[in-house]
Amino acid sequence: MRSLSPQRQDSREGGRIWDLRHGDAEDNRTSPRVHGLLRVIFSTALEFRYFKSLLSFLILVIGPALLLGLAPSVALTYGQLKYEAGSMLGRSPIVGLVLLAILAGIALGLWRPLTRSVVSIFWDLHYTLVFPLFVVLREILRMAAERVPDRAKSPEQIHRRRQIGTILAALLVVGGGLGLAIAVLNSSGLQMLDLRHVQPWVFARAALVNAAVIFGVSAAVESLYWLWHQPDFSGPVVNWEPAASNLAVNGPRVAHLSDLHLVGQRYGYRMETGTGGPRGNRRMERALHQVAATHAMSPLDHILVTGDITDAGTRAEWTEFLDLLQGYPELRAGLSFVPGNHDVNVADRSRAGHFDLPWSAGLALRRLRVVLALAAIQGERARVVDRATGVLGPSLNDYLEKGERAERLRALAQNGALRGRREMANVWEEVFPLVEPPRRQDGYGIILLNSNSRGYFSLTNAVGVINPPQLRALKCILRDFSHAAWAILLHHQVVEYPVTSIGFRERITLALVNAADLLSALRPHASRVIVFHGHRHWDWIGKCGNVVLCSAPSVMLGSHDEEDGCGKFHIHKLALGPNGAFCLSTTERVVVE
Helix, strand or coil: CCCCCHHHHHHHCCCCCCCHHHCCHHHHCCCHHHHCHHHHHHHHHHHCCHHHHHHHHHHHHHHHHHHHHHHHHHHHHHHHHHHHHHHCCCCCHHHHHHHHHHHHHHHHHHHHHHHHHHHHHHHHHHHHHHHHHHHHHHHHHHHHHHHCCCCCCCHHHHHHHHHHHHHHHHHHHHHHHHHHHHHHHHHCCCCCCCCCCCCHHHHHHHHHHHHHHHHHHHHHHHHHHHHHHCHHHCCCEEECCCCCCCCCCCCCEEEEECCCCECCCCCCCCCCCHHHCCCCCHHHHHHHHHHHHHHHHCCCCEEEEECCCECCCCHHHHHHHHHHHHCCHHHHCCEEEECCHHHHCCCCCCCCCCCCCCCCHHHHHHHHHHHHHHHHHHCCCCEEECCCCCCEEEEHHHHHCCCCHHHHHHHHHHHCCHHHHHHHHHHHHHCCCEEECCCCCCCEEEEECCCECCCCCCCCCCCECCCHHHHHHHHHHHHHCCCCEEEEECCCCCCCCCCCCCCHHHHHHCCECCHHHHHHHHHHHHHHEEEEECCCCCCEEEEECCEEEEECCECCCECCCCCCCCCEEEEEEEEECHHHCEEEEEEEEEECC
């Protein structure tokens, strides 16, 4: 039988009309670059699961607000019970003492867990509602200030104008918060009820009223706090330039890769690019080959990967990542990574209006895949930290094997078991920050932060946050290891770059909402830390105050501020000195061939 020529075979397969290996319109379905943001929002709204979103809103916002608003009434009821128990001592001493003992036991048993829960609820509400509003106002006003009366050009001009926008945004939120609290107090007043003598709907209404007052006042106070700690007031964000250093010049070299966006199919497409971007994973294979060649010529100390390893957090994508690394054992031995929003919180690209509830098996499984990959690659090197004290605990592998944890996580992987989901939620909260201690006394360690928000919305799943327990642990580590140098890895960018061309959508949907808190924790130790991140696909290195920030382009998709479409990564040379002194010496940008 005569064989067909490649051209004839291609035409028989429809290649003359369209080559399916290049993707089709389905790949562009959620691409703002192709259809525009408004069309993507409109099509998503048509498919949006409104009942599911309403249920999520009731549980994640209204429920916590009710609990927060009940606090004054709970305190009043508890005080009345103690008063009544004390008054009974004269009439019936034994009964009075028993009641006082019961109430004291309740207070001792529930005080700390309840306090932690209330604080957690408070911060979740602020990160969900108040801070996004603050960010939107801040970026609108900063963009206006950057362009009026004429466009700012130098980093110093951009810095001054952003300060003005930040101040105005904070004052607006302060005024709105105080206005809400005053309006509610004038109309209803603070509700203090004895919960034993009112119907449920009465104290539910009272709880919402109290929550509005507490929320308004705390929003005003927090806005002033955020204003004081904003990066805008830490000194200008400036571009980094290599400078002469007194530190050792023969320091370690590291490769910094980010935003790999691996897919699990041979011709798989990416949410970021649709038909306009690279297909499959061949670019990542070439990047690993280039890193290995660099390592063979002059050994690299570490391979730092700052998130978005996968494009949708699927099992096939993580398997592809692990399989790729099997061919490079010398790189795998020194590779450290953190999860990105595409690994954990990504929305379903084929059904943009659908999203997972926080307790769903889908979200738990995506988190499990991250943890299993961490354990497979750096499980023996990375140590779990006691968040309260900052003391380094067991290795990640030993932590995962403790008690019935491994069995429960195995049940989650096999059948999505509910107890496995609960265990995974606890593990996800406890394992970060992971710490790789310095290998040598004069070396540096690695701190791995999870910057993914606890919850997300389908159109804004790229917003990040470093939660308060991680920040506390980070401060403890930096304080206790006072003579150690640290490379700090997270996915989300810490500051806005000192350029005026960044669009509004990127500024508000790709933000680390509490970047100011992170910078506040790092600033006292700026001479001993270097921050590595990705997320925005921007090739940039700079400083905020004295904190050095290395922003990586995407290995797969290139740098967002360049149009060549070539993947890129960096080889950094670091300099180490006495007492943990740590700085960036030189950097080389590598274009993926």
